[in-house]
Each structure stands twice: as C-alpha cells, then as structure tokens.
Amino acid sequence: MAFVEWSVYAVRLKRCAERMSRARTVDELRVCVAENTQLWAQLDELLSERLEARCADCRTLHNRARYVAETSAVIPTLSDSHIEAFIAINRQSAEILPMLDLSADINPVRN
DSSP: OEEOOHHHHHHHHHHHHHHHHHOOSHHHHHHHHHHHHHHHHHHHHHHHTTGGGOOHHHHHHHHHHHHHHHHHTTGGGOOHHHHHHHHHHHHHHHHHHHHHTTOGGGOOEEO
C-alpha cells in the first residue's frame, strides 16, 4: 500500500478549477466538468472510508463531493453559476485538504 497525501488532491482541485475558469467553449467545459466529477468521485471514495473518524472536514468534503456528483449529472444544463460554484468549491476544498495531512487517522492509502 502506498501513502497518498491529501495535499496532492488539493493541487489537483486547484488545477481543475483553473481549467474550468479558462474554458472557452462548451466542449472544453464538458471535459473539465467530467474531470472534476471523476476527481470528486475519487475523493468521495477516500473520504467515505474515513467518515467513521468523525472528522468534520471529511464530512464537509464528502457533502461537496455529493453535490458535484449530483449537479454534474446534468452537464447539458449547467449554468454559469454552477460552474462558478464548482470553481469555488474546488478552491475552498483545496484549502481544507492539506489540513487533513496532519491527522494520521484519516490519511488515504491506495493499494
């Protein structure tokens, strides 16, 4: 098993937010939203495994992952406000994730 730092996911969220903010066409935006959805699905899986640790930040991030998954399901009807929300969620969550590195009980481990 390999240790994966939460801060790696923070960097990935920031990059995804930047790509979404720079997308110029609907096709570019669809690719960004799909990547964002996949990233949040990975995060949700890791966070779900750690919710029993009763980590408030994990619960917040888990809820954000659910929102992204539910909202992304309707990609053709996403409004500018949805995209702005995704960008804000990614940036805010990227600030929270490195703090999880400080807790050994909730660090993700990949096989």
